[in-house]
Amino acid sequence: MTSEEDLVDLRSRMKLIADADPSQYHNEFSLKRYLRAFKDVDKAFQAILKTNKWRQEYGVANLTKDSEEVKKHLLGNKGRVLRHRDMNGRPVIYIPAKNHNASERSIDELTKFIVYCLEEACKKCFEEVIDNLCIIFDLANFSMNCMDYQVIKNLIWLLSRHYPERLGICLIINSPTIFSGCWTVIKAWLDENTSSKVTFVNSEMELCAHLIPDILPIDM
Structure with a gap:
């Protein structure tokens, strides 16, 4: 404490x-x-x-929805800060993995987009009540082409160095069996505190414990 x-x-x-x-x-x-x-x-x-x-x-202050690298990834549906919150009042960053291809991205541009999403979500925090975020990785239609270890490393680094204690929970939904090997690699990079915040959600009933399923986008 x-x-x-x-x-x-x-x-x-x-x-x-x-x-x-x-x-x-x-x-x-x-x-x-x-x-x-x-x-x-x-x-x-x-x-x-x-x-x-x-x-x-x-140049964090210059990353806006109209920035070239941000607009490109918003249009590509790589991620979005949702209008609604989770059950604990956390702002939600939603990331559909199916829209990502590790061989067709600029790591620098994508990292700037991640920073933009973190910034926008943090601005939505009611800090007097709760000052951390919910990040959702939707692995529906996931394939190994979507798996980008460098992006995950960059996200972990950002959260640990420049957005400490901002992660409240990370929900992994619609996870296929093929992702289990990926998770073994990723979990080894996380400290115990961070890994304890990662929750695999295996049913809509489980998801309802964290948020109202209807807030998840259907246009991504």
């Missing part, structure tokens, strides 16, 4: 640099997430500084 002393310490450090550069600002919820993720004030502080630098250099 985050101690009040750690939070006060981190808050004071951030205030010093935010007074000089307002772009360095992080709110209380963000500070608490970094402290939970990095377990230590010094590590949390350094992680925040690295995230702020990354956001500026990566």
Whole structure:
């Protein structure tokens, strides 16, 4: 658990640099997430500084629905932030695997699209109530051509370094038998905390425990 002393310490450090550069600002919820993720004030502080630098250099603020790389993947139905939330009030990022082909993508463009989706979902958080996200991987009509280990690695890196404690739950729905080998590889990359947030949903009844099935797109 985050101690009040750690939070006060981190808050004071951030205030010093935010007074000089307002772009360095992080709110209380963000500070608490970094402290939970990095377990230590010094590590949390350094992680925040690295995230702020990354956001500026990566041009996160410039990634909009009209950005070329974002628009391309929205039109290709590679993913979407849904209008509705899950049962816990989390914003939902929905990713239909069938629309992805690992041999026909630019990893840089796709990673920017992932960042865009994370940003849009985070903006929808009611942080006073819940400040994490639901990510759904729909594996209906999945084939090995859809399997992109590098994209998964990039997503794991983004969530761990620049969006710590933002993942509330990851639902994997319509998973075929062929995916079991892929999951063995992926699970080895996850720490225990993250892997515990991954849930395989095997029926509509199970899905109803997490969200209303009708919120899932039928046009993707």
